Amino acid sequence: MRAHWSWLLVSFFLLELLLLEAAKILTISTLGASHYIVMSRVSQILHGSGHNVTKLLHETVRLPDFRKEKPSYQVINWHLPEDQQKKLDKRQRLLREELIYGRFEHHTLVKIYRNFASVCSHLLSRKDIMEFLQNENFDVVLLDSLDFCSLLIAEKLGKPFVSFYPGQISFMDLGLPSPLSYVPVYGSGLTDQMDFWGRVKNFLMFFDFSMKRKEMLSQYDGTIQEHFSEGSRPVLSDLLLKAELWFVNSDFALDFARPLFPNTVFVGGLLDKPVQPIPHDLENFISQFGDSGFVLVALGSIVTMHQTKEVLKEMNSAFGHLPQGVLWTCKDSLWPKDVRLAPNVKIMDWLPQTDLLAHPSIRLFVTHGGLNSLNEAIQHGVPIVGIPFFADQPENMVRVEAKKIGVSIQIQKLKAETFALTMKEVIEDKRYKSAAMASKIIRQSQPLTPAQRLVGWIDHILQTGDAAHLRPYVFQQPWHEQYMLDVLLFLLGLTLGTLWLCVKVLGAVARYLSGARKVKQT
Known part of the structure; x- marks a missing residue:
């Protein structure tokens, strides 16, 4: 009987799959390599699950060599005119250098988003692309929420969209409840366990970061005015809250x-x-070091291009003090000719990062703290030493340290001796490996894989028409209702009015009693 019911359930499941028509899904990727990698993976997963996927791709996105595969889904490439692209590339290169070395980070981010807004204006002006996208009549758009232009594209198309957030959730306002007593504000460097002064800092930084985020969003005001008619101009912060789903x-x-x-x-x-x-x-290189194993070093494509000779020299010297072999993703063309490579170090333009993190001989992962890299390290239970440079990397490493998976070193304080001691500590102290394995178990013991969750939820909103049943009503409330200010004012007024009435009544009673006493005395 049980087997009969199991067969019926399987039959119903297969029937549901057959009845579920393939949806037309647009994915958008116009930002850097790490963003492209994630959105490419999302597109592959959705296409592999039977949906018709089209990806809008900024043609100048720099792709790592190992990602130059030919996708089986449709890709629409677009690009700026050559002269404009050269100017943009030069500006972006200078701004990345400014950002990496920590000079005026917020102001640099504002200028970067100003450039993005300029590129967005060009894209929205491309009638051929916008008309093509409009005519395709997509069922849903899946976009990178840090690419604000993609929000405007979805609004232009008038299509529901799903937002994929590639970084730490605290950077963007998703409308989530965020109690400042234990949810750290982006950039605060705090954990969820705050003392009194930590909560004071978090409270003050909430207002500071809210103003900074508003300034970044405002860089698109000109683009919105140019491409949306008066009376129908969207507000970016409101568009973020229109997402059917948020994938983080x-x-x-x-x-x-x-x-x-x-x-x-x-x-x-x-x-x-x-x-x-x-x-x-x-494999031959790793085997030379026997039980000592090896260290994997990968600081991301952007950081690799902008490392100074001094940083490379200090890192190389530190690696030379380790008994482990060191595999380092570093372009040979960028290596200083007058710096001799340590004998236990091998540099390569590209390394199979995921496969090396899964290798039984790996002892440590040295990373810039990018979220994709940290996720891969957690997936395989590898301890971490992070050298965060910019953006969300310092915040990511705060979480790594809080979880006891590894430690962080500031680039400004990176010296060969202390760097070598830090790496040895993380390798030799088994508590870091234990914590990394604990995080691995948390990740892998969930009932569904990330890909299954992604496809399952996309299919859910396609079948139900939208995700209105998942979005709380708070998104439609004015701010004074959200924070119960109208109720508080009413109760305050009622209390004050009652007190005033009580005072008046007591005064009248007192005067009456006083008058009655005088009459009695006469």
């Missing part, structure tokens, strides 16, 4: 526990893929 590229293996709404789905580990054997030359 993290989970509680790394992030701090906090309140979520039903339309917020964590999919940390989405880039995980089957482990492949590493090339023979790398």
Whole structure:
């Protein structure tokens, strides 16, 4: 009987799959390599699940060599005119250098988003692309929420959209409950366990960061005025709250526990893929170091291009003090000719990062603290030493340290001796490895994989028409109702009115009694 019911359930499931028509989904990727990698993976997963996927791609996105595959879904490439692109590339290069070395980070971010807004104006002016997208009549748009232009594209198309957030959830206002007593504000450097002064700092930084975020969004005001008619001009902060679903590229293996709404789905580990054997030359290099194992070093494509000779020299010297072998993603063309490579170090333009993190001989991962890299390290239970440079990387490393998975070193304080001691400490202290394995178990013991959660929730909103049943009514309330200010004012007025009435009544009674006493005495 039980087997009969199991067969019926399987039959109903297969029937549901057959009845569910393939949806037309537009994905948008116009930002840097790490953003492209995630959105490419999202597109692959949705296409593999039977949906018709079209990806809008900024043609100048710099792709790592290992990502130059030919996708099976449709890709629409677009680009700026050559002269404009050269100017943009030069500005972006200078701004990245400014950002990496920590000079005026917020002002630099504002200028970067100003450039993005300029590019967005060009894209929205491309009638051929916009008309093509309009005629395709997509069922849903899946976009990178840090690419504000993609929000405007979805608004232009008049299509429901799903937002994929590639960083720490605290950077963007998703409308989530965020109690300042234990939810750290982005940039605060705080954990969820704050003392009194930590809560004071968090409270003050909430207002500071809210103003900074508003300034970044305002860089698109000119673009909105140019491409949307008066009376129908959207507000970017309001568009963010219109998302049917929020997918977040993290989970509680790394992030701090906090309140979520039903339309917020964590999919940390989405880039995980089957482990492949590493090339023979790398295996031969690793085997030279026996039980000592090896250290993997990967600081991201942007950081790699902008590292100074001094930083490379200090890192190389530190690696030379380790008994482990060191595999380092660093372009040979960028290596200083007068710096001799340590004998236990091998540099390569590209390394199979995921496969090396899964290798049994790995002892440590040295990273810039990018979320994709941290997710891969957690997936394989590898301890971390982070050298954060900019953006969300310092905040990511705060979480790594809070979870006891590894430690962080500021680039300004990176010296060979202290760097070597830090790496040795993380390798030799088994508590870091234990914490990394604990995070791995948290990640892998969930009932569904990140890809299954992604596809399942997309299919859910396609079948139900939208995700209105998942979005709380708070998104439609004016701010004074959200914070119960009208109720508080009413109760305050009622209390004050009652007190005033009581005083008046008591005064009248007192005067009456006083008058009655005088009459009696006469």
